Amino acid sequence: MDRRSRVRAALLEAFGEPPSENVPLSALSSFGIGGPADLFLEVRTEGELMKAVALASGESYPFYLIGGGSNLLFDDAGYRGLIIRNRLEGLSREENRLNVLSGTGLADIMREALAAGLSGLEFLAGIPGTLGGAVYGNAGAYGWSVGDVVAWATVLIPGGERRTMSRASLGFGYRDSALKRYRGIVLRASLICSPGDSRRSEAKIREILEKRRTKHPPLGTACAGSYFKNSSSETGARIAAGQLLEQAGARGMAVGDAAVSAVHCNFIVNTGNARAADVLRLADELKERVFRMFGIRLEEEVIYLRADASMF
Numbered sequence: 001m002d003r004r005s006r007v008r009a010a011l012l013e014a015f016g017e018p019p020s021e022n023v024p025l026s027a028l029s030s031f032g033i034g035g036p037a038d039l040f041l042e043v044r045t046e047g048e049l050m051k052a053v054a055l056a057s058g059e060s061y062p063f064y065l066i067g068g069g070s071n072l073l074f075d076d077a078g079y080r081g082l083i084i085r086n087r088l089e090g091l092s093r094e095e096n097r098l099n100v101l102s103g104t105g106l107a108d109i110m111r112e113a114l115a116a117g118l119s120g121l122e123f124l125a126g127i128p129g130t131l132g133g134a135v136y137g138n139a140g141a142y143g144w145s146v147g148d149v150v151a152w153a154t155v156l157i158p159g160g161e162r163r164t165m166s167r168a169s170l171g172f173g174y175r176d177s178a179l180k181r182y183r184g185i186v187l188r189a190s191l192i193c194s195p196g197d198s199r200r201s202e203a204k205i206r207e208i209l210e211k212r213r214t215k216h217p218p219l220g221t222a223c224a225g226s227y228f229k230n231s232s233s234e235t236g237a238r239i240a241a242g243q244l245l246e247q248a249g250a251r252g253m254a255v256g257d258a259a260v261s262a263v264h265c266n267f268i269v270n271t272g273n274a275r276a277a278d279v280l281r282l283a284d285e286l287k288e289r290v291f292r293m294f295g296i297r298l299e300e301e302v303i304y305l306r307a308d309a310s311m312f
């Protein structure tokens with residue numbers, strides 16, 4: 001038996017049903033791009049997640065965990081391994097904190113905070129995806145990031161150990177966390193809120209959603225959010241990637257069905273049947289233009305998952 005068959009058989013034995021096979025990743029990505037994953041499994045408890053990771057690791061079989069698939073560009077060739085989709089959902093309140101399982105959607109977290117009369121999470125309005133993905137990439141908007149509100153997170157590290165890490169040890173930076181360098185899977189995290197006024201929170205959320213509506217591509221556009229990170233000047237001032245791209249003449253550029261959004265130059269959108277190769281070529285051309293004009297090297301915010309990558 002080859003490794004794929006052994007992992008399939010082990011998952012069947014452990015979960016009572018086999019993982020799905022040859023699952024199109026395009027359906028699991030907000031970009032709508034990606035070929036088939038050899039094996040695919042959804043997990044709903046920490047135990048299931050840990051078991052799936054242990055089985056794949058035990059066979060040295062590649063695996064990769066995804067949340068909402070809203071910051072990922074999958075390969076045209078798909079994935080030669082096991083894609084695990086995190087469906088660990090739920091949260092509980094502990095005084096002014098929300099303890100949240102990592103597969104919970106950011107919209108649900110914000111809604112629960114609002115219902116509980118807690119404020120501090122309004123900035124999550126309009127950001128798709130799960131808490132785990134948001135902690136990994138320190139997602140945020142309008143001056144706030146998830147790392148600002150995380151008190152601690154419980155992380156599964158290679159070898160199968162669970163470790164509770166403080167905000168400081170999670171090493172948050174701009175669209176960055178230590179998880180990008182030291183491999184780990186967020187199982188749950190505690191978010192710090194403060195007692196609030198639901199009406200004020202609602203007004204803030206409406207304001208944010210309105211800003212996003214006017215400045216971002218329309219809801220439902222196939223994309224993965226801002227494609228590049230913002231840059232910073234020698235004095236540390238933030239330079240918006242969208243502005244650099246606009247000035248470099250990015251508007252209207254396209255490769256195949258991958259195009260620079262007409263609304264915001266830092267969004268690459270899939271206008272039909274874009275391939276990952278089209279997106280990557282367009283992104284390279286955009287980087288090249290910005291470098292030639294400003295001497296600034298843009299860095300991708302969207303994560304490209306190669307067909308042969310592995311999480312651990």
Ligand SMILES: Cc1cc2nc3c(=O)[nH]c(=O)nc-3n(C[C@H](O)[C@H](O)[C@H](O)COP(=O)(O)OP(=O)(O)OC[C@H]3O[C@@H](n4cnc5c(N)ncnc54)[C@H](O)[C@@H]3O)c2cc1C
Nearest residue numbers: 067068069070071128129130132133134139140185186225
């Ligand atoms: C329309 C649109 C608007 C967006 N606006 C914003 C915005 O304003 N601000 C912003 O920051 N982002 C934005 N994004 C990007 C995206 O929503 C965030 O990056 C989000 O946090 C990704 O979460 P996810 O669950 O979808 O992660 P995925 O895309 O599934 O995964 C992203 C990465 O996180 C890793 N990951 C996922 N779960 C875990 C876990 N439990 N433990 C460890 N690693 C994990 C994955 O392995 C992968 O490397 C936007 C995207 C879209 C499509």
